[in-house]
Amino acid sequence: MKVLIYGIAGTMGKIVYETCKNNPQIDGIVGVDKFANANDYTIPVYNDVNNVKESVDCIIDFSVKAALPDIINYSVKNNVPCVLCTTGYDKNDLALIEEASKKVAVFRSGNMSVGVNALVKLVSEAAKLLGLYSDVEIIEQHHNKKVDAPSGTAIMLADAVKSQIDGLNIINGREGQCGRRTKNEIGMHAVRGGTIVGKHEVMFIMNNEVVTLKHESENKGIFAEGAVKAAVWMANKPAGKYDMLDVLGLK
Ligand SMILES: NC(=O)c1ccc[n+]([C@@H]2O[C@H](COP(=O)([O-])OP(=O)(O)OC[C@H]3O[C@@H](n4cnc5c(N)ncnc54)[C@H](O)[C@@H]3O)[C@@H](O)[C@H]2O)c1
Incomplete structure (x- = not known):
């Protein structure tokens, strides 16, 4: 499957990138980060998600609250499930997520471990x-x-x-x-x-x-492992709201 890492230049984005490279189920990676330099990467990396040319099967987001509308628009428009790991969302953000989950599969969890x-x-x-x-x-x-x-x-x-x-x-x-x-x-x-x-x-x-x-938590790798596990699980899921308890079968 092909994964889009949103916030790829950040602390978590970098760890998710390494985790995806080591996962045999993932054969394509695209990055988006408002402040990344595309020349630093051997994969396609964009500053704006609207410029992404490749098609992907899931988005993994570790970025900022302000990026949510762009992620949701892209996800709904292209019918691509998203795994939202960013924290700090307010009531309006949660309403946006709720609305989107009627059209596409949306995963959100404040902790991926x-x-x-x-x-x-x-x-x-x-x-x-x-x-x-x-x-x-x-x-x-x-x-x-x-x-x-x-x-x-x-x-x-x-x-x-x-x-x-x-x-x-x-x-x-x-x-x-x-x-x-x-x-x-x-x-x-x-x-x-x-x-x-x-x-x-x-x-x-x-x-x-x-x-x-x-x-x-002893290191941040546990969050990246959880996010990639969730992305693999989310690919092709029908519209709805999902969290880590769904992925782990703990509900
Ligand atoms: N759910 C979890 O288990 C979990 C675990 C760790 C961190 N987090 C959360 O993930 C988020 C990111 O954490 P981090 O430590 O990697 O932060 P970070 O600041 O290191 O990285 C954020 C990245 O987002 C990029 N960015 C900023 N604005 C953007 C925009 N509008 N569009 C695209 N990219 C943009 C930045 O350039 C940066 O590279 C935080 O909200 C943090 O709390 C969640």
Whole structure:
């Protein structure tokens, strides 16, 4: 199959490129990146997706939120499934994704690793068992170049808790929130520094005991492996919304 890597000059794009080159199921790679120099590559690389001449079977995107409309337009116009790994989308972006998924296969996940997606399931189970008895706090840690906070993964974990307990609000950072903690909230805390790839902790805090579920990413290769796995799985899928739990058969 042929893959288009969106954001190929970025940190993740470069790792995805290497991962695709080593995957025997992929026999063609095209790149798009607003700031790439096509002369640096032995494959076709474009600054604008509208100039892509080759036909492809799937898009893998690790770029920026602002690129979403271009990716969606290309994907719908050419009926090419897309694997959206970029994080930091707002309500309008999510509405755009929802609309597109009626016409083409759209995959989106804030975290492409097997471990984190299993953690989402575990957190949902823990929330079912402990949610009524505990205060939930989420702590996420990332490198000092990350542009969004809280992380897409932290939002996935909060959503897993919310799926089991009605009426929870996210409280980011607790700045100025000196009053007593209420039961209907999830505390969300972001740490940024150095080269931390990604650490996530979900704490179920009760009186005199704490249950913590935790995941640590040791390198970014796990996200690229997951993205390529998803792209191979997505090729030829009918219109709809998909995520990593579909790819891993964990639903
Ligand atoms: N889902 C996951 O598992 C996962 C894992 C890691 C990173 N991410 C997310 O992936 C995204 C990219 O991360 P990164 O560390 O590679 O960032 P990066 O800044 O290193 O790379 C982004 C690339 O996008 C390019 N770009 C910028 N604007 C563009 C545009 N309008 N059109 C096309 N290309 C454009 C940049 O030139 C750059 O090469 C972030 O949102 C990050 O949070 C997701």
